[in-house]
Amino acid sequence: MHDHEEESRGPGFNRRDFLRGSGAAVAATALVNGAHEGLAAQDVKKGVVAAGKAQDIKLKVNGKEVTAKVENRVTLLDVLRDDLQLTGCKEVCDTTNCGACTVMIDGKAVYACSRLAIECEGKDIKTVESLRNGDTVDPVITGFCKHDAMQCGFCTPGFVVATRAFLNQKPNASLEEIRKGLGGNICRCGTYAGITACAMEIAQKGGA
């Protein structure tokens, strides 16, 4: 007898959990283009998900083409962190709730834990590291420092990316819009006041 029921997550069944759980290979190939069909391992037996065959994928991350050898059940978050050493996106909730792993995909803020790596081929992926070049940093990072919008700092990079993406979409956001627009991220230390002040200041200058 095995005793491996999944953690109860209430009604919030999510697509990614389904994909990378039992039968991940079958479902995932249905989603991506035909090139990956047939590469998917389907050895699912006795409650053990097969390791699946790793395949080379090409990703465009921070403007550079990179390759990684991953099984199709591996998330974008894991590839960024474990294969590409881009650890600015953090793994915190792993249930697409907290935003600590926020990256930009084609300019939009996305939880990197909500995407399989193979889904992201051909897309423009930008991580928090792209907002810094040596001593030159994005005004959002400058603003986070100025308003002390961080404590332990573990949620901070995710918040920085979310703020950047949000202000790109709404350069003149109001206070209410900021409070709603940055509601996808969670901070435990309690840095929301500084983040709000930073976003407000940049929005008042036109969002750049």
Added chain:
Amino acid sequence: MAERKVTWGPRDKHTLIGKSIQRIDGVEKASGFAKYTNDINPPGTLFCKLLVCKHGKARIKKLNVEAAKKVPGVHGVYLFKNEGDTCNWDGDIVAAVAAERSQVAQDGVRAIEVVFEELKHFVDEDDLAAATAFKETVETDGKKEEVSRAKDLVDRTVGDPDAALKAAEVVHEGYYGINTISHMCLEPHGSHAHWQTGEGPKLVVHHSTQNVSGTGGQFATKFGLDAADVRIICNYIGGGFGSKFAADEWGWAAAQLAKETGRPVRLMLDRATELKTPGTRPSGYAKVTIGAKKDGTITVWKSHHWGTDGPQGGTIDGNQMPYVFDFENKVVKSTGIKTDCGPNRAWRAPHHPQLCVVTDCAIDDLAAKLKMDSKEVFLKNIKQLDKVAAQNSDLYVAEINRAAELMDWKAKWHPHGEGGKGSVKRGLGLAINRWGGGAVKGTCMVKVHPDGGAEVFLGSQDLGTGTRTVIAQVLAETFGLALNKVKVNLGSNAYPAANPSGGSITVGSVTGSTRRAASEALWKISDLVAEKYKVAADSIEAGDGKLWSGGKAVCTWQEACRLLDNRALEVMGESPVKDGLTSVLVGGCQMADVSVDTDTGIIRIHKMVAVQDCGTIINEMTAKSQIYGGVIMGIASALSEERIMDNTTGRYINADLDTYRLPRIGDIGEIVIDLWQPDSEYNRGVVGLGEPPVIPTAAAIANAVANATGVRVPVLPMTPKRVLDALKGARA
């Protein structure tokens, strides 16, 4: 030569100390370049997943990991428990599997053959009668005994409570409680371990810890090493809040797996286990009776409280009830409930927030019964403080009045239950706190190089409170240098041993030791300067990158350091020393302005005011951040945050960031912070600030809800359901 004395010096001369200074590691953190334990990933690192018990209590009937070991990519399995062992709570760890990828490690976990035999569990932490009735046979020294899950802990009587109650002009009876919460560190507990040969320590552990200097020995003992053979590193930590002081068995597991596999191993707890196993804050539920005079003077306090801290069988500290206040006549009883829930660990300001809820909510209800302004009832009793808080009674009066001014309390306050005619009611509440926060034993070494480079080494850690930055400010200020001209080295047990960071003791400890060492270093350099430039040594002051005597620049800092004759100057600094650099004990007051939608039960925070003293402030901005953080954590435990145990299965059913609800950026309202810093505060020395601001928030919000609606929501967090239940109960 005049006596050389270590002091903080005149307040108005500082260029760094006491100012709002951006944290020196801000860009590293915000840009994602700062490496936390969970980010350590050198080539070859194996990743772990855990098999945990998913029952309230269970015996392991069968445990076979052979199939797991055969999963391609799995390299090792560590057993926390064996066949026949008991798992004592949902989330108790059974095994860890190390593999090339976390997904593969999860395959390994799934391949483990495990059979649990469920045992009877008890997790009903607020039901004292059920706990008392729940009996089990315990065998000690061959003797079998029927033991209840409830155990009386404190039973203290002072004065003549019965007579005082008889004589009281008003008597209030109430029930209050606050549920268990988890630490919810965003970076879970865990370690990255690797073994090395050749020079240097044998075992290197990146450990997510509040105790860099104190955990090496725990690894050394476990693996039969000398402490000198273990290096602990923690440059950044993603939250601890009191739960990360030990090596922990999962730290040992990482090291053991690394030893067996010959590979670096990273083992971090998964989110659910993080919430269930490495600590929680105990619950407390209390029946309170207060007797008072008609003018609000409290004459007698009676309370009986219970709750759980898990398997230890404790509850919130009965010796500190009532909280901050103390009364001539009192009876305090407490009963601990042993539950099959995860264990307790220190949680930011251990016991204080819960004690504050019970005490300050009861006092607020007394005010309601007397139809008095709550603030007036608090002030009326402000001379009746416990021994510790009594040293601060004038301060409390000043802070309460200041908070009232910032809240516009006088204009906004209304009697309880008169929060408006519509379905949305608005109200005000307040609560007060106290904390120690004195410096403890720790050392540092300040090093000045002959080229003028200045750095400090200490085995401390920056939890996000700004420790690195305040140390840099003190070092730079003492030497008269710019902030970016000094270097702070912490986060390694290779450096002089510093204190663990808990109990708000860090800022005093590390700034005290740094100031002492840096002052002594400056004096030594001043002696060389005095000799070379023929000025009086005791006239020399450092500032603006130069050394000065009698208002004239003598030489630059670099010129002075060149006199060190090509040998770096190293000075050790100690903490604590009774020299006035640090002190102990703070008060504080918080007020809440909230509205309650009586149709939906939803509470909205409009404004929080926090007035807080903390002695000499080193960095105003990071100090304020501590208060923001405390208030926001307090809002969480007031409105949404709680561990939910399921009585039927014995499981912690909301152990994820979806259903364990924390406030988001739009949920906190306006927060106004007033750092209480007259010269009298500056003159008393540095006191820690981590814990105090988290203490009174929940009680202040609960009191504001009672003021708005005229109804007490007895148990926190005040979820919409609890609010509606309370309103329904009041109507019934």
